[in-house]
Amino acid sequence: MDLSLYITGVDLLGTFVFGLSGGTVAIRHRLDVFGVIVLAVAAALAGGMLRDMLLGATPVIALADERYLLVAVAAALVAFFFKPLISRLGKPVMVFDALGLGLFAVTGCRKGLEYGLDPVVSVLLGVLTAVGGGLVRDLLVTEVPRVLREEIYALAAFVGATVVVVGEYLVLADWLVTLVGISAAFSVRVISVIYGWSAPRSPWL
Amino acid sequence: MDLSLYITGVDLLGTFVFGLSGGTVAIRHRLDVFGVIVLAVAAALAGGMLRDMLLGATPVIALADERYLLVAVAAALVAFFFKPLISRLGKPVMVFDALGLGLFAVTGCRKGLEYGLDPVVSVLLGVLTAVGGGLVRDLLVTEVPRVLREEIYALAAFVGATVVVVGEYLVLADWLVTLVGISAAFSVRVISVIYGWSAPRSPWL
Amino acid sequence: MDLSLYITGVDLLGTFVFGLSGGTVAIRHRLDVFGVIVLAVAAALAGGMLRDMLLGATPVIALADERYLLVAVAAALVAFFFKPLISRLGKPVMVFDALGLGLFAVTGCRKGLEYGLDPVVSVLLGVLTAVGGGLVRDLLVTEVPRVLREEIYALAAFVGATVVVVGEYLVLADWLVTLVGISAAFSVRVISVIYGWSAPRSPWL
Numbered sequence: 202m203d204l205s206l207y208i209t210g211v212d213l214l215g216t217f218v219f220g221l222s223g224g225t226v227a228i229r230h231r232l233d234v235f236g237v238i239v240l241a242v243a244a245a246l247a248g249g250m251l252r253d254m255l256l257g258a259t260p261v262i263a264l265a266d267e268r269y270l271l272v273a274v275a276a277a278l279v280a281f282f283f284k285p286l287i288s289r290l291g292k293p294v295m296v297f298d299a300l301g302l303g304l305f306a307v308t309g310c311r312k313g314l315e316y317g318l319d320p321v322v323s324v325l326l327g328v329l330t331a332v333g334g335g336l337v338r339d340l341l342v343t344e345v346p347r348v349l350r351e352e353i354y355a356l357a358a359f360v361g362a363t364v365v366v367v368g369e370y371l372v373l374a375d376w377l378v379t380l381v382g383i384s385a386a387f388s389v390r391v392i393s394v395i396y397g398w399s400a401p402r403s404p405w406l
Numbered sequence: 407m408d409l410s411l412y413i414t415g416v417d418l419l420g421t422f423v424f425g426l427s428g429g430t431v432a433i434r435h436r437l438d439v440f441g442v443i444v445l446a447v448a449a450a451l452a453g454g455m456l457r458d459m460l461l462g463a464t465p466v467i468a469l470a471d472e473r474y475l476l477v478a479v480a481a482a483l484v485a486f487f488f489k490p491l492i493s494r495l496g497k498p499v500m501v502f503d504a505l506g507l508g509l510f511a512v513t514g515c516r517k518g519l520e521y522g523l524d525p526v527v528s529v530l531l532g533v534l535t536a537v538g539g540g541l542v543r544d545l546l547v548t549e550v551p552r553v554l555r556e557e558i559y560a561l562a563a564f565v566g567a568t569v570v571v572v573g574e575y576l577v578l579a580d581w582l583v584t585l586v587g588i589s590a591a592f593s594v595r596v597i598s599v600i601y602g603w604s605a606p607r608s609p610w611l
Numbered sequence: 612m613d614l615s616l617y618i619t620g621v622d623l624l625g626t627f628v629f630g631l632s633g634g635t636v637a638i639r640h641r642l643d644v645f646g647v648i649v650l651a652v653a654a655a656l657a658g659g660m661l662r663d664m665l666l667g668a669t670p671v672i673a674l675a676d677e678r679y680l681l682v683a684v685a686a687a688l689v690a691f692f693f694k695p696l697i698s699r700l701g702k703p704v705m706v707f708d709a710l711g712l713g714l715f716a717v718t719g720c721r722k723g724l725e726y727g728l729d730p731v732v733s734v735l736l737g738v739l740t741a742v743g744g745g746l747v748r749d750l751l752v753t754e755v756p757r758v759l760r761e762e763i764y765a766l767a768a769f770v771g772a773t774v775v776v777v778g779e780y781l782v783l784a785d786w787l788v789t790l791v792g793i794s795a796a797f798s799v800r801v802i803s804v805i806y807g808w809s810a811p812r813s814p815w816l
Contacts, residue, residue: 232554235558239553239560257670259460259669260521260523263527264527267527326674340545349637349642349751354645356645435759440765440766444765455665459664464664464666465665469736472732475731475732
């Protein structure tokens, strides 16, 4: 399968789940239907927009390809009309967020490598792409962003992006690397929430 | 009249009224003269900067054309020295904000079309341009951004940008489309505030 | 000495001290080690990223040159492990922040001039570069950004950037202009804190 088609697919899926997370946060904050769309679109598109602006891949893909916007709005409407279904997932924002985190960490890092960036900075780009959407979402409702509030968050994105860099180095098949990267980021994030893992604090607190 | 001159004029007017809104918010928060300038410049320039960074129209117009900065600073000084005059307008921040919303929704959408974007995404770009300045302004003083707090806000920008797309499609005169687009966005916003219109909330709240 | 090497050195130093400021803020907020890294990287890189996105100097230098990321992470680790040493400085966040402010005001303004911007807007770019990192840092921990909370802050960056423009005009040696610009911004900021200087408020409060 063609690689760029592949990345677009993964990217659009990330757009959808981050859109769901944004829409669900908006409903929890009792926003109206427009607020739900705004927050879904912001959560879904901000990470990729940041990635493309930093790379200079402009017009950013979320503007150049109208499917991104349509997918984000679709996610908003799904969140708006099917809230009870989504709520049965238990912690829906966390789960969608964790999946989006993995998907965008992988596509962000791969796009960095494609643009000839050093692997180390490609990982940074993956992390920024992954945390960007949730960051804007949380800032808009003036919550402390999940990336700082939660213990293992940026780390999960870091793990997913690192898998891509290692996979590239070992010349593994793209679909395999993508799958392992997404799963790794998602698992690290979800398991850390379930088990309440936390990272060390400064010894000097 | 030359179209790009035209857009620049509308854009500079939007810069001025958003600058007034930023300056007025700063004074209400009892900030000093520098705080007033910072907030006016942020509110006036952030939306257009975001638009140009997303498009890759760099250096962004607010840097390439020094009039934008001068207009923003002028708005700050007007807000600083003529506060009582401005206050007589009743709800000055809301009024300037609504006008800026309409002006930037129109120029943002038109610039998107000029760059060959799909009409649907051009509308998104218009909305982002329109809400960007107010968003940064409100985040800076850690208020919940108007775009989420107020019921009909992003929608007003959406209406203004949609007028541009429809006008382009019908090959109407640019000045007419511009005028109708700005008026539509401004009216939707101001009337919704006056009558306390609100949009539907999720049925599952 | 080659000018661009020179700027890179000053830029990396700014990256380091803003990283320290971000790391120290994170520790004060009792964040874990990843939170410290996230906040240090954000504070260290956001200003320069904003500058380069606005200019269209992409991929932004913080991605194109991996030393920026490494320096930012190093600053995070120094903050994490040597907190007591840093605390002896009295007001460490303020001091690092003031130094970063001067360093980035100078490099931001100079980069604007290099890209052929008008001197007036180059000063704006210097100020944006200087305040960007601290802004993102403070927003992430939902504090009112220093740039609005503190009286003389954007002004200090403005002074530093203005020195560069004046120095360029007078064709002074680059090292001298750089040194005077950084010192001026740093001094204005630190002295204003020590003496509790404040700027005039609107006469109409």
